Amino acid sequence: MEFDFLSPLETDLIIDLKRLSSQHLSSKVVFHTQNDFPEISKIDIAIIGVSEYRGNQSQTEEIDLSNVRRELYSLFPGNWSKTIADLGDVLPGNSADDTYFAVQKVVSKLIKNKTIPIIIGGSQDLTYALYRGFDDLEQMVNLVSIDNKFDIGKHDGSITSESYLSKIIIEEPNNLFNYSNIGFQTYYNSQEEIDLIEKLYFDCYRLGEICHNISIAEPVFRDADIVSIDLTSVKSSDSGNLINFMPNGFNGKEICSLSRYAGISDKVFLLGIFNHTGSIQESPLIAQIIWYFIEGIHYRSNEYPFGSxxxxxxxxxxxxxxxxxxxxxxxxxxxxxxxxxxxxxxxxxxxxxxxxxxxxxxxxxxxxxxxxxxxxxxxxxxx
Structure with missing residues (x-):
């Protein structure tokens, strides 16, 4: 029932991907088409698009993720043994809450199957739905956000890409044990927000700290269950995002290194990439972020909490x-x-x-x- 929320990839996109050579990633991926749905029990990694955008006030229309898929599946895979499927898209519901519900159910089902979901989304408030996907597992959750803001905002009952963390912190059941922010930029966060992060004993690392020594982020990912990437954490000269211009942020190499750290972590079971503007220029970077995450998964060592x-x-x-x-x-x-x-x-x-x-x-x-x-x-x- 949960997978009824997923719509198949468009036929024209499938035709384009089938034209690629057998060496490209497209030949290693099972696609959700009009006539076929992948057998989830045999899938290790599932890629899902969510074109919900209403939580981002600067976004005015639905996101087209076909360019991201073209870029991703035209890359060459590493020596990977994991099975990968593209399950299609969760389309925006009548309300954002409807979309959250659908994403939560799909993610929960995949996690129970030990399939790692990679969510390519519109607005970052979808992180809330990813977090709620762990409710049925009855475990505490560690959330890591690569973001230039804490996204606390004012909680008035609604949820946006800049206030979703407030809802996660306040709402019951409260399963959040720790929140870590990687790459925040002080001038985008009020002193009140910074003080609250400290008061809650959350972890935060300034952009300069990480850029100076990116390896300090590795232990943070090693303890994460969910990793949420806000694409505005990448400077526009590297991301291609000229709609919301960001003069400072991670460069392309750094964001891919962080994604690989997330993939290597034995504990990370969910990756979300959000605030994609839908521009063609952003698509290659998103594709490479996903590629490095999958590469990291391949090199997992199965240490604590799974080892002895x-x-x-x-x-x-x-x-x-x-x-x-x-x-x-x-x-x-x-x-x-x-x-x-x-x-x-x-x-x-x-x-x-x-x-x-x-x-x-x-x-x-x-x-x-x-x-x-x-x-x-x-x-x-x-x-």
Whole structure:
């Protein structure tokens, strides 16, 4: 029933894609056509278009995603073993709420099937629907947004691409454990919003921080369930978005590197790419962002939370009041820090939890400096 919300790809687009050679990605993808729907049980990655645009006040018409698909499927795949399907589009409903409902149901069904959805959307308020797709799983959710804004806005019951986070934070059931923003630009966010992010113990990284050392973003993605990319986080000279001109932001290489980090994460189960203006110029970059995400999935190492601690080296750093425990993977040299369980009925973690971190966090602890992400996770665990 959930897949009844999906409309097939247009016949003309299918004909164009079939003209590509057997070496192109198009030959490795199963398409939802007028006469055929992919067998979901055999699909590892599902690409879905959602042309909902009403949450973006600067967008005045429905998004055409055919150019993105032409660019994506004309690329050459890597040595990938994952099966990929294009399930077509979720068309805008009579209201934005109707679209959210459809997206939520489709995403929930795919996640239960262990199929990773890649959503190519219009306005970023669709992130709310992705978040609600986890409701039936009864788990806490970590959301990472690559965005120049926090998108908190004023919550008046409605939802837009610049206020969806407010609805996620306020609305019950509240399954959000952590929100992380990568690439915010201070002049686009009020001091009140920045203070709120700090008060909620959320993580945020300025554009300059990430551009200076992009590797600091890797542990953030390693703990994410949902990754939402706002295309306005990319500067217009690289994205081709001349409708909403952005003089500063990530360049093409950086946004693709971040997408690959998201793909490599063993925990990320949902990627959304939003605020596509529908311009032809943006399509190649979107296609390459998706390509790098799929490439990252291919190189997943299946470490924590799916692996065993037996494959890690344990490091204990003594502090005056307590010890901080780190684990280093023998396989990938990646680091984790242990968040202790507190006996508190409000505790959302329920057990000792390993939080992804960097080698620099370990070195800081050796110098008696508490890692910020460890401290914030502790505060959240006892709220």
């Amino acid at each position: 601690k037996e494959n890690y080296i344990k490091y204990t750093v003594p502090f005056e009041d307590e010890d901080i425990v780190f684990f280093k993977s023998n396989k990938t040299d990646r680091w984790w820090i242990e968040i202790p369980f507190f006996v508190n009925h409000h505790n959302k973690l329920k057990k000792n939890t390993l939080l992804p971190c960097s080698h620099d966090d370990y070195l800081a602890a050796c110098n008696q400096e508490f890692p910020q992400r460890w401290w914030k996770a502790q505060r959240k665990s006892i709220l």
